[in-house]
Amino acid sequence: MQFFGGSEISPSPPVPTASGNNGHMIYMFNRNGVCLLYREWNRPLRTLNAQQDHKLMFGLLFSLKSLTAKMDPTSAEKGNLGVPQLPGQGCSFHSFRTNTYKLSFMESPSGIKIILVTHPRTGDLRDSLKYIYNLYVEYVVKNPLYTPGSPIRCQLFNTTLDQYMRGIA
Amino acid sequence: MAAAIYSLYIINKSGGLIYYKDYGSAGRMDTNDSLRVASLWHSMHAISQQLSPVSGCSGIELLQADTFDLHCYQSLTGTKFFVVCEPGTQHMESLLKYIYELYTDYVLKNPFYEMEMPIRCELFDINLTQAVQKDRVAFLGR
Numbered sequence: 001m002q003f004f005g006g007s008e009i010s011p012s013p014p015v016p017t018a019s020g021n022n023g024h025m026i027y028m029f030n031r032n033g034v035c036l037l038y039r040e041w042n043r044p045l046r047t048l049n050a051q052q053d054h055k056l057m058f059g060l061l062f063s064l065k066s067l068t069a070k071m072d073p074t075s076a077e078k079g080n081l082g083v084p085q086l087p088g089q090g091c092s093f094h095s096f097r098t099n100t101y102k103l104s105f106m107e108s109p110s111g112i113k114i115i116l117v118t119h120p121r122t123g124d125l126r127d128s129l130k131y132i133y134n135l136y137v138e139y140v141v142k143n144p145l146y147t148p149g150s151p152i153r154c155q156l157f158n159t160t161l162d163q164y165m166r167g168i169a
Numbered sequence: 170m171a172a173a174i175y176s177l178y179i180i181n182k183s184g185g186l187i188y189y190k191d192y193g194s195a196g197r198m199d200t201n202d203s204l205r206v207a208s209l210w211h212s213m214h215a216i217s218q219q220l221s222p223v224s225g226c227s228g229i230e231l232l233q234a235d236t237f238d239l240h241c242y243q244s245l246t247g248t249k250f251f252v253v254c255e256p257g258t259q260h261m262e263s264l265l266k267y268i269y270e271l272y273t274d275y276v277l278k279n280p281f282y283e284m285e286m287p288i289r290c291e292l293f294d295i296n297l298t299q300a301v302q303k304d305r306v307a308f309l310g311r
Contacts, residue, residue: 073175073194
């Protein structure tokens with residue numbers, strides 16, 4: 001399922017499935033498409049400028065979600081292609097893999113999308129994404145100086161995230 | 170052990186759907202929807218190459234969703250073969266390569282087949298069904 005079924009409030013980091021310098025980039029978007037966070041650790045190739053890259057990423061995810069909802073082989077009642085899906089509505093994808101990278105995706109019930117781009121042989125990162133969402137809640141949402149919907153500028157969040165990423169990928 | 174294939178699509182290098190076969194899913198699509206889905210997949214496949222952090226990306230090979238997996242194989246000429254199957258189904262890559270062989274044998278070598286047009290070759294259908302059923306038999310015979 002997309003949403004967390006667990007009752008953990010402050011989960012411990014999941015067991016790392018890969019080691020080494022496997023993490024490439026992370027993106028975080030809110031439900032309106034505003035890029036809240038973009039961090040890169042290892043990105044030799046940049047085809048577009050930052051703004052276009054964010055828009056392209058958000059557009060890709062939007063369309064892929066629409067595609068998976070439509071292609072769902074287990075449900076007969078589906079809306080039309082291109083209709084915006086609410087978080088949790090319809091079948092959503094959680095990762096895709098190409099020959100050069102693997103993209104892991106998670107959407108929270110409030111529409112916060114977290115995307116991790118890693119090495120193609122990385123394992124299932126759904127638990128890591130949930131952990132990153134919890135980091136976001138602890139360090140960003142609970143920060144009284146943070147305005148929801150604006151890019152994240154919390155140094156503590158960035159350092160904790162970097163540390164965590166070094167540990168798992 | 171999951172081994173069920175839900176459906177198979179073949180799209181030409183311009184993104185047009187040339188073959189669609191559904192093997193018994195509740196989400197069977199009509200012609201228009203399958204055409205739209207195929208074009209959308211073609212575009213998404215291309216966009217995924219743009220977003221790669223490393224050069225040399227050839228597009229999405231595997232998409233994992235909650236209720237299905239989608240395996241895609243792109244030939245050197247740009248024809249894409251993709252199959253929607255149960256999550257965790259094994260050996261889809263080799264099946265897709267085998268389907269590509271069937272395509273070259275029964276479709277491309279057919280002198281009456283027009284390139285990039287929808288596939289209407291009976292022998293291709295027969296052999297394809299056999300290839301897909303082999304997987305099903307293995308599943309049922311466990």
